[in-house]
Amino acid sequence: MSLQKLTISELLDAYSRRTLKPSEVVQSYLNVLAKSNPTLNAVLQVDTQRSLARAKQLDSRESEIAKLPLYGVPIVIKDNILVEGWQATAGSKILENYRSPYTATCVERLENAGAVVIGKANCDEFAMGSSNEHSAYGAVKNPWDISRVPGGSSGGSAAAVAAQMCLASLGSDTGGSIRQPASLCGVVGLKPTYGRVSRYGVIAYASSLDQVGPLARNVWDASRVFEVMAGCDGHDSTTSAQTVPRYTELLKTASMKNVVVGVARDWLEGVEGEVKKTFDESLELMVSAGAKLVDVTLPSSKHALATYYIIAPCEASSNLARFDGIHYGFRSQQKSSLNDLYCLSRGEAIGAEVKLRIMLGTYALSSGYYDAYYLKANRVRSLIQKDFEKAFTQCSVMAIPTSPTTAFVMGEKSDDPIQMYLSDIFTLPINLAGIPGISVPCGKDKAGLPIGLQFIGKHFDEATLLNTAHSYEKVRGQWDLPQLGVV
Amino acid sequence: MISTEDVLRIASLARLSLTENEVVLYQKHLGRVLDYIKDLESVDTLGVGLATHVPTDSVAFREDKAVDSHLAAALIKLAPEHEAGHFIVPAVMDADQ
Secondary structure (H helix, E strand, O other): OOHHHOOHHHHHHHHHOOOOOHHHHHHHHHHHHHHHHHHHOOEEEOOHHHHHHHHHHHHOOHHHHHHOOOOOOEEEEEOOEOOOOOEOOOOOHHHOOOEOOOOOHHHHHHHHOOOEEEEEEOOOHHHOOOOOOOOOOOOOOEOOEOOEOOOOOOHHHHHHHHOOOOOEEEEEEOOOOOHHHHHHHOOEEEEOOOOOEOOOOEOOOOOOOOEEEEEEOOHHHHHHHHHHHEOOEOOEOOOOOOOOOOHHHHHOOOOOOOOEEEEOHHHOOOOOHHHHHHHHHHHHHHHHOOOEEEEOOOHHHHHHHHHHHHHHHHHHHHHHHHOOOOOOOOOOOOOOOHHHHHHHHHHHHOOHHHHHHHHHHHHHHOOOOHHHHHHHHHHHHHHHHHHHHHHOOOOOEEEEEOOOOOOOEOOOOOOOHHHHHHHHOOOHHHHHHOOOEEEEEEEEOOOOOEEEEEEEOOOOOHHHHHHHHHHHHHHHOOOOOOOOOOO | OOOHHHHHHHHHHOOOOOOHHHHHHHHHHHHHHHHHHHHHHHOOOOOOOOOOOOOOOOOOOOOOOOOOOOOHHHHHOOOOOEEOOEEOOOOOOOOOO
């Protein structure tokens, strides 16, 4: 079997049987990355020497395999997450020369568990986008069809996993930025409960919504990465002190039997025909495996998009005020006063979509508009949260398509921001409610493009979420990634 | 639709210099999004509380102990212009002020 075909669990088996060494595996992934990345532009930085040196160190720690749950696993990290010594541009020109002075807690935990960082993934600038066309370093292409977008904002992280450049990657999800690209690239993507994973060392977009999560080839692999990095962190006061279960242990007894799956049919309007058909077939598969379906309603979710596009830009306009031409990276070279220096540095180095969201937030928070926009949106957010609380009294998980469409053609939605924002219609409410969601591949459309199925869980109940998603994978059957060499 | 003056006022509050083409673009795009989010006006939120915090079951506290981060020197080196541990900025007031 080709090395690239192995999942994390199979790779760990091979390591424990001493049939492979981390340096061979990392070298092999770096080779694939070098071959495919010029076409896909999924990864912005590699550091072959550093990654191989780390892999060689791990070669000599073979006796510790049992204590290192991600021993020798090559991973890619979204470029808005800090890894000491590596760049962290967040896809923006304003951070083009930024070198991380420290490592984010989530990455530190993965590295301590034996993972090897082999690249920094391209993304929409400051994680704002649904197509990865808004990166200052060029668009990412979808490995299933390079004329199409990989989704966003963690498009590079999703494309890297789909193109077998790495075994898992980290993304960040503020309104769907892990799950939607996972869906469009045919991989698994998990957005944990808000507060489950530390945001220390993650460049902030909207602090009440941002959450880091894994992208991987299957639910077991994503669960392994997640269980290693989740949990309380003294550097992030929003992390929960709740114990993190060993999710991969719980998966051993996972079953679809008697799982009550909530389906909000009133929410399914506007879903593309083939996506809807595949979603319905997935529900039937779950029922055949013993799940029970119940109808639930989420009446306020139709307002989620408007709510999100007030709250997230408001938080972004505040968070991104720090990029001022003085503290970080880019500074305008035009001679100017202090105020002009701020305006010119930001004007010259921040991209179009980010400027739009900063201005939206500035407008919504400005004198005379605060009550009508920000406070109103927060009240509607309460209603959305209550809808989910009520729905979860009837079911243990919910199912919905991840995205209303499969991967769209590059440029197709560039002229109208609302058309682009609608790509996240099924993922945004989950961030507003702070609950976890996971996208799992569930089929393909006629063009052969992957379709994602999203499961939604209760606060801090990733165990049920992952068990259901894993059980679904078993009834769905094998899922193949796009063939190597096609890209 | 919002006016050119509105776009320039918001850009100034947000400390963003815009080109003439950008002003035209944002007049269109800001107008489009602001029209869309008017949707919320129709939602009855009388008596509904604010969701200013996402519900987390517990808030973590660390021990109240001073910890050295040792990061200041590394952070300042990332600034475009710095000297002796300080950020360099243009004069805040002009000489004739």
